[in-house]
Amino acid sequence: MPGKPETSNPDARSSPRLSRSFYRRNPVAVARGLLGHRLVSQIGDARTSGLIVETEAYLGIPDKGAHTYGGRRTPRSETMWGDGGYAYVYFVYGMHHCFNVVAGRAGNPVAVLIRALEPCASEAGSGSEPSNQNLDVLFARREKAKRFTDLCSGPSKLCQALNITRDQDGEDLIEGDLLFIERARSHSLPQGSIVAGPRIGIAYAEEWQHEPLRFFLEGNPHVS
DNA sequence: AGAGTGATCATG
DNA sequence: ATGATCACTCTC
Numbered sequence: 001m002p003g004k005p006e007t008s009n010p011d012a013r014s015s016p017r018l019s020r021s022f023y024r025r026n027p028v029a030v031a032r033g034l035l036g037h038r039l040v041s042q043i044g045d046a047r048t049s050g051l052i053v054e055t056e057a058y059l060g061i062p063d064k065g066a067h068t069y070g071g072r073r074t075p076r077s078e079t080m081w082g083d084g085g086y087a088y089v090y091f092v093y094g095m096h097h098c099f100n101v102v103a104g105r106a107g108n109p110v111a112v113l114i115r116a117l118e119p120c121a122s123e124a125g126s127g128s129e130p131s132n133q134n135l136d137v138l139f140a141r142r143e144k145a146k147r148f149t150d151l152c153s154g155p156s157k158l159c160q161a162l163n164i165t166r167d168q169d170g171e172d173l174i175e176g177d178l179l180f181i182e183r184a185r186s187h188s189l190p191q192g193s194i195v196a197g198p199r200i201g202i203a204y205a206e207e208w209q210h211e212p213l214r215f216f217l218e219g220n221p222h223v224s
Numbered sequence: 225a226g227a228g229t230g231a232t233c234a235t236g
Numbered sequence: 237a238t239g240a241t242c243a244c245t246c247t248c
Contacts, residue, residue: 056243065243076232094229096244113243144246156244166231201243226248235238 023084041162050117065205068109096156
């Protein structure tokens with residue numbers, strides 16, 4: 001592989017990433033399984049991150065809410081058709097980006113939308129820097145955010161906060177350097193705290209709009 | 225509850 | 237080429 005920099009093991013001092021096989025499952029399992037883990041961005045000149053607290057599963061060809069409904073395969077959604085564990089980023093409403101992780105395997109165009117993060121002041125590691133830095137950067141990038149809970153409480157808010165754009169479409173979440181998901185250290189996530197409900201913003205999806213494919217941590221203030 | 229914003233896609 | 241749409245956010 002040409003051009004792979006020598007420094008490409010950011011896991012040496014941090015938590016391991018979720019593996020390819022984690023993503024190569026059905027999107028509901030991935031959407032639920034993602035809750036509580038840490039999305040990390042090294043896009044731009046800072047490392048920013050947050051714990052995933054809200055997700056939505058998109059079920060592909062049969063799903064009237066999905067970009068790939070009916071087998072549609074367009075330039076925008078091309079990465080959804082590929083293998084699991086890659087970023088699918090799209091642009092909507094003329095100003096916003098949304099970040100998904102591709103689930104399943106190549107040929108099955110399913111994905112999970114990341115809808116909200118809980119930004120953390122402390123990066124679990126003990127010896128790291130005085131990491132208000134994470135919050136400082138998030139507030140700087142999210143100019144309109146007044147409160148802590150305005151930072152990453154929506155799919156496009158979190159993209160703005162972590163600097164995610166279409167440039168990241170197709171990024172490899174397992175091998176790439178810019179964007180990845182770290183396994184939570186003490187992943188003692190109580191299964192009972194996961195709640196399901198209908199997905200947001202897909203009124204056009206007819207009967208599919210009511211399917212309980214949105215998952216979030218009950219009572220978390222960062223949920224959108 | 226309405227405006228903003230322009231890429232994207234299905235038409236033709 | 238053209239027009240409708242949009243997995244949203246902000247402000248009123």
